[in-house]
Amino acid sequence: MTTTTAVPTTAVVDVPLELPSGRRAGAGTAGLGAVDMARSSELLARMRVGEIGSVHSWELVTAVDGPGTRLTVFMAGCPLRCLYCHNPDTWKMRDGKAVEFDALMGRIARYRGVFSATGGGLTISGGEPLQQPAFVGRVLAAAKQLGIHTTIDTSGFLGASCTDEMLDNLDLVLLDVKSGDPDTYRKVTGQRLQPTLDFGRRLSERGVETWIRFVLVPGLTDDVANVEKVVEYAASLSSVTRVEVLPFHQMGTDKWESLGIRYELADTEPPSPELVERVRGQFRARGLTVY
Ligand code: SF4
Numbered sequence: 001m002t003t004t005t006a007v008p009t010t011a012v013v014d015v016p017l018e019l020p021s022g023r024r025a026g027a028g029t030a031g032l033g034a035v036d037m038a039r040s041s042e043l044l045a046r047m048r049v050g051e052i053g054s055v056h057s058w059e060l061v062t063a064v065d066g067p068g069t070r071l072t073v074f075m076a077g078c079p080l081r082c083l084y085c086h087n088p089d090t091w092k093m094r095d096g097k098a099v100e101f102d103a104l105m106g107r108i109a110r111y112r113g114v115f116s117a118t119g120g121g122l123t124i125s126g127g128e129p130l131q132q133p134a135f136v137g138r139v140l141a142a143a144k145q146l147g148i149h150t151t152i153d154t155s156g157f158l159g160a161s162c163t164d165e166m167l168d169n170l171d172l173v174l175l176d177v178k179s180g181d182p183d184t185y186r187k188v189t190g191q192r193l194q195p196t197l198d199f200g201r202r203l204s205e206r207g208v209e210t211w212i213r214f215v216l217v218p219g220l221t222d223d224v225a226n227v228e229k230v231v232e233y234a235a236s237l238s239s240v241t242r243v244e245v246l247p248f249h250q251m252g253t254d255k256w257e258s259l260g261i262r263y264e265l266a267d268t269e270p271p272s273p274e275l276v277e278r279v280r281g282q283f284r285a286r287g288l289t290v291y
Helices: 040-048 101-110 112-118 133-145 164-168 182-189 196-204 224-236 253-259 273-284
Strands: 053-060 069-075 095-102 119-127 149-154 172-176 210-216 240-247
Touching: 040 053, 040 133, 053 101, 053 133, 069 101, 069 112, 069 133, 095 101, 095 253, 101 112, 101 133, 119 133, 133 149, 133 164, 172 182, 172 196, 196 210, 210 224, 210 273, 224 240, 224 273, 240 273
Parallel strands: 069 119, 119 149, 149 172, 172 210, 210 240
Antiparallel strands: 053 069, 053 095
């Protein structure tokens, strides 16, 4: 995900995800329902078919992560290592909670009234939702059957894992384009830009509404030419209805420290209002709706 909001600590369940490290998932917990697995191989098999997901947390939000009031579910696990990540505690799937599909759907269904009253819905974020395509695909399909507006917040790096059926069950994709220049993208995320571009193109061709998100970091992503490449790309996709320029801020610093990971942006200041306006102006100049 790209949001500049730190994810909450409210866990969906309080049972550790059991992986081959030998940690055992418990049972009888509060929250959504625990997964009691005798062997980690069984857990992994159930994860592969989407019966269980590794979830970091969830949050009920308004005016972020899509329209209306939304239940945002943060999946655990991400292949990127963004220098400005506010949620490095979502990076590893094994640090998530093992959540049964039925338990999560029960919680989602509980908010149907709120969703319909506010024009909201479900957003699956992370981490990276496409790192668990079987589970996320099932949740999206089930939510659609309940008439719930569905969204994922993704970097698109794992877009090849997103099936056409998943796309058909998505009303909106928040596509995080972290840079327009491949070298800058690698510097920011540690990964290649091309898979993101390919995924966005696919969204456009399939007519899936897309909001482009771009995190503005002074000295890292703010170069005029770099921004212009994102502008050109966004303008070339017919499915893009909105661009969100998200000013960098330092909210996640303490998480990096507590995890013992070196935080390279410790001395980076948030962008000035003038810089934010310049970048938003670049998008507006191409006729894009910008926030
Ligand atoms: S590292 Fe992953 S979770 Fe963090 S900002 Fe990047 S894509 Fe989002």
